[in-house]
Amino acid sequence: MGQSTSTQTMSAHMVSSSDNNEKTSRFSPQALLQLVQETCAHPLGSAERQRGLTQLIRHLTPQLWRTYDAYYADALQQTWIYFCRNLCEATTGRAYDPTVATVATWLNAYLRRRLQDFEIAENRKRAITVSQSSGFRANSDDALDPIDRLSAPPDVPPWLEQIRAWALSNPDLEKIHVGKHPQVTARLLILKRLPPETPWKNLAAEYGISIGTLSSFYQRQCLVKLREYGKSQGYF
Template identity: 55%
Template sequence: MDGLDEQLRTLVKQACEHPPGSPERQKNLTKVIRLATKKLWKEHTPYYEDALQQTWVYFCHNICEATTGQVYDPTKGSVVTWLNTYLKRRLQDFYIDTQKQQARTAPGQIKSARSGEINDIIDPVDILEADPDVPPMLDDVRTWAEADSTGELRRISIEGYPKITAQILILRRLPPEASWKKLSAEFGLPVSTLSSFYQRQCIPRLRKFGESEGYI
């Protein structure tokens, strides 16, 4: 076991000595996230950020108590190994869902292309079940987005749709998140338009906030 693994295991032990939701537990879990992030599996796929978000939600729910899955067992491996195992499974799920979605939409797209119509491929995140519980760190993100002290999130919007702002999409995509399919129907815009705006305008600002708070 290297020094980082031992440090992470110690922080987890200290965190779990405190009750769920307590500042002491949150402080130690935040340290775990900051350190473990450097060792997590990385890949350049459209759904990596969603899979990573699911991994951190799973981490917060099961690192000390078995809430939504198997509780972390330090005798079976390091914290990083546990997280990477879950992350890779979620990435695999996304990949499989993407392949299935493409298989379902391909015939329709070919038909539409022949008739001169333009359809958008449904984002695979649509078929994911939303998690009903929100860990403390996501409460911080929600508070930050709702407050929007600089007004930046409210100012940035999809061109031609001033009411569909970065603030709105960030809040709607926080667990329990609304699917892209649902948002598409609600706002009357293609999934590709919404998800592209989210990737370009929302993800960078979420990452910047996470860095400023020491989450990543």
């Protein structure tokens, strides 16, 4: 029943792709499959593999499930990381199998599961908060309608999606990390600091690393990579 409710909630919040993405969304499943095969034919970590992954992310983005949920960006980021790691090889899960589903269907199934995970976690936190609130009343005038908690989907500029696709598909960013914290990579910090930026204090609390250390690493490693990418794309 929980899963059904979650699916209904996401269905209610689903939004369509923007008009700017209409042309990209018409990229046929057959063409996508051919691009997948060409991408996977290149060695892991090669520039050719990276370019193919970037192209696939750009073409697949308009076909993905969209919701108004506050945690959608986090679920989407997890989905793209899963995509880059398991499209060609089984790294953190089963490798993509084109005989089972199209790549868009495969990704949407994973994205929905991550959204359900986030929703379950949010419901648990909300239940704990309510149980700890001694002054809680079900019919309180202060109670918020669920609709009031929905935020409008952000209008994401194309350049931001391009940087996100580059960060997700660049294997070098995964090799650069903060000191003795291999889980805090250049890729993670670049993605976390893309608009809307995760505050440094939140990152420091989440990973147990001082703000100074994180900020210094970002300046020395992440910004250098971002500038190199920006120059290669003619952003500046």
